Amino acid sequence: MSSTDVPTREELVRRVAELAPALKKHSNWQEQNRRVHEESIEALADAGVFKLRRPKRYGGYEADTRTLVDVATEIGRADGSTSWVASVYWIPTWMACQFPEAVQDEVFATPDVRVCGTLSPSAMAAPVDGGIVVNGKWGFISGALHAQWQEIIAILVPPEGEPYPIMALVPISDLLIVDDWDTSGLRGTGSVSTVAQDVFIPAERVLPLPVVLEGASGGSSSIYRAPLLPVASASSVGTLVGMAKGAQDTFLKRLPDRKITYTAYDSQREAPITHHQVAESALKIDEAGFHAHRLSTLVDSKVADGTPWKLEERAIARADLGAVVRLAKEGIDILAGASGGSSVYHGIPIQRIARDVAAVNLHALMHPNTNTELYGRVLCGLEPNTLYI
Numbered sequence: 387m388s389s390t391d392v393p394t395r396e397e398l399v400r401r402v403a404e405l406a407p408a409l410k411k412h413s414n415w416q417e418q419n420r421r422v423h424e425e426s427i428e429a430l431a432d433a434g435v436f437k438l439r440r441p442k443r444y445g446g447y448e449a450d451t452r453t454l455v456d457v458a459t460e461i462g463r464a465d466g467s468t469s470w471v472a473s474v475y476w477i478p479t480w481m482a483c484q485f486p487e488a489v490q491d492e493v494f495a496t497p498d499v500r501v502c503g504t505l506s507p508s509a510m511a512a513p514v515d516g517g518i519v520v521n522g523k524w525g526f527i528s529g530a531l532h533a534q535w536q537e538i539i540a541i542l543v544p545p546e547g548e549p550y551p552i553m554a555l556v557p558i559s560d561l562l563i564v565d566d567w568d569t570s571g572l573r574g575t576g577s578v579s580t581v582a583q584d585v586f587i588p589a590e591r592v593l594p595l596p597v598v599l600e601g602a603s604g605g606s607s608s609i610y611r612a613p614l615l616p617v618a619s620a621s622s623v624g625t626l627v628g629m630a631k632g633a634q635d636t637f638l639k640r641l642p643d644r645k646i647t648y649t650a651y652d653s654q655r656e657a658p659i660t661h662h663q664v665a666e667s668a669l670k671i672d673e674a675g676f677h678a679h680r681l682s683t684l685v686d687s688k689v690a691d692g693t694p695w696k697l698e699e700r701a702i703a704r705a706d707l708g709a710v711v712r713l714a715k716e717g718i719d720i721l722a723g724a725s726g727g728s729s730v731y732h733g734i735p736i737q738r739i740a741r742d743v744a745a746v747n748l749h750a751l752m753h754p755n756t757n758t759e760l761y762g763r764v765l766c767g768l769e770p771n772t773l774y775i
Contacts, residue, residue, distance in 0.1 A: 392442070393434060395453045401433040402460045409464035410735075416467055416574030417738060420567050421531050426468050431498040435461070435472050439479040439621075441607060444494035448609055450689070451620035451682040455627070459678075462628020463635065466742040467574030469625040471529040474575075476621045478503030478537040482555060483610040484603045489591050493535055493555065502529040502558070503537030505751065505774065507551045507595075509582055511540040517588040518542060520554070523564075528577040533558050536580060539595060551595035554587045561585065571745025599773060608689050615751075615774050616695070616703035620685045622752065623678040623707055626714040629743050630671040636735045637721040638664075644726065654724075663724045670717035674710045681706035700775045701764035708757025715743045 393401070412423035430436065438454060440446025449457075454476055462469035478501040482493050493499060509522020520540050530536065536558050543549045562581040567573070597603055601617070604610030644654045651657045681703055688695060722729065722740040729736050746752055751774060760770060 392447045392449075395449070395456060398434060398438075398447075398449070398453060399456050399460055402430075402435065402457050405429050405433060406460070406464040409461065409468050413465050413467075413574065413735065413738065414732065416465070417732070420565075420573050421576030422468055422471050422529070422574055424532075426465070427500075427532050430461070430468070430472055436475060436479075436498040436500055439476045439483075439609075440494060440499075441483060441490065441605075441610075444490070445497075446494075448607055450609065450686045451617065452679065452686055454621050455624035455678050455682045458621075458624025459628040459631065459675075462625040463632040464628075465574070466625065466629045466632065466739060467572055469628050470572060470575050470742075470746075471532070473622050473625050474502065474528040475500050475533070477618045478535075480610060480617060480621070481537050481553065481598055481614065482535070483605060483607075484593060484598050484601065485555065486590055487605070489555065496534050499535065500529060500533045501535045501537060501555075502527050502533040504539055507539040507541050509538060509540035511542040511552060511554075511587075513542065513544060514586070517586055518552070518554070518592055520556075520582045520585045520587060523579055523581045525566075525579045526577045527580050528572075528575045530558065530563060530578050530580055531576040536561060538582070542592075553593050553595050553598045555591045556582070556585060556587060569745065571741035571743070573741075596773070608692060611692075612685065612689050613695055613700060613775075616681075616685050616688075616700060618751075619703050619707035620678075620682045623674075623681060623710040626710050626743065626746060627671070627675050627678050629739055629746075630667075630674055630714040630717045633718040633721050633736055633739045634667065634671060636739070637667075637725060640725070640734075644728075647726070654726075660724065663720050667717040667720040670713045670720070674713035674717065677706040677709040677713070681710075697770070697775075698764055701761045701770065704757045704775060705761035707752060708754040708761075711747055711749075711752045711757075712754035715747050718743050 412426050437446045438449040442448050458469050458473045482501050504524045509520050511518040511520045536556050538554050541549045542552045564579040567578045599614045601612045641655045646654050654660050722736050725736050
């Protein structure tokens with residue numbers, strides 16, 4: 387595929403923006419059924435969303451992270467769960483590109499392949515002839531119900547020496563899916579658990595986790611040679627900006643016809659308190675967008691110039707992620723709090739968006755306090771207390 391065959395960022399954003407009515411149509415179904423609707427998956431595939439991190443030699447786009455931010459923003463504006471799953475697929479797809487070319491040939495033989503994954507080492511691996519055997523369970527596997535492969539993390543116990551974490555690629559058909567995703571937020575993501583029971587994985591599909599965290603084996607294309615956590619952070623933040631913009635859209639749509647009960651205001655938009663609430667929320671959403679784009683600019687510029695990552699740059703990538711998550715929630719919460727008693731009904735989108743963003747704020751790697759603490763720790767001259775930086 388030549389570069390002329392790769393759509394521009396503007397074209398990709400336009401494509402997903404045009405999907406908004408179709409994606410919104412399935413939001414309530416996704417809430418009830420706890421998974422992304424098949425028609426939404428097909429629509430994203432048709433728009434090229436699953437090609438964004440696919441290598442060009444397999445018909446992909448090798449898009450930069452600024453494109454990921456802008457595309458996820460438009461998807462998230464329509465439906466947060468759908469955008470979450472799309473952005474989650476981008477990360478393990480990038481991780482798959484750390485493997486030898488023969489493994490990539492196998493993974494990318496499937497058109498619009500979807501790879502789900504995790505960073506939790508909640509399984510054990512034992513070496514055997516030709517590879518490893520894995521047993522364990524992974525939770526919060528967003529998109530597993532529509533994936534063909536899963537990237538897993540396990541602790542390998544060698545015959546000699548200390549155990550160490552490894553990453554491996556497994557066909558999803560080799561794993562047992564446990565339908566345990568019944569939550570208050572992000573219900574539509576279908577983030578079920580998966581289980582490995584004596585699953586054999588050939589050696590070529592196994593890498594030491596530190597190699598992947600450093601992006602040390604990313605092949606010939608520079609977008610796959612970067613530290614994983616800044617890349618993953620930049621892949622995630624657009625969904626949050628989109629959720630916040632979606633909340634803004636739904637609030638302003640209801641505003642003219644909504645009274646403030648037990649007051650003289652026949653339209654909520656006439657009340658000075660509403661002016662303050664709308665403006666304060668909009669400024670927070672703008673700030674979230676600033677941090678999202680600063681993060682993607684950092685990742686893309688480092689990829690372009692190929693210079694080594696400084697520790698502070700890695701930390702600020704995590705800090706920008708946390709800032710986007712916090713500011714999106716604050717902006718949404720203002721609008722949700724101003725939406726009145728009628729907004730608690732399931733047919734009103736603002737309550738779903740508020741629950742979705744609350745769930746994101748509890749995510750271990752996205753939690754604002756965790757990311758801010760890590761950044762402050764590095765600024766104070768201390769070593770990071772995590773591998774995930």
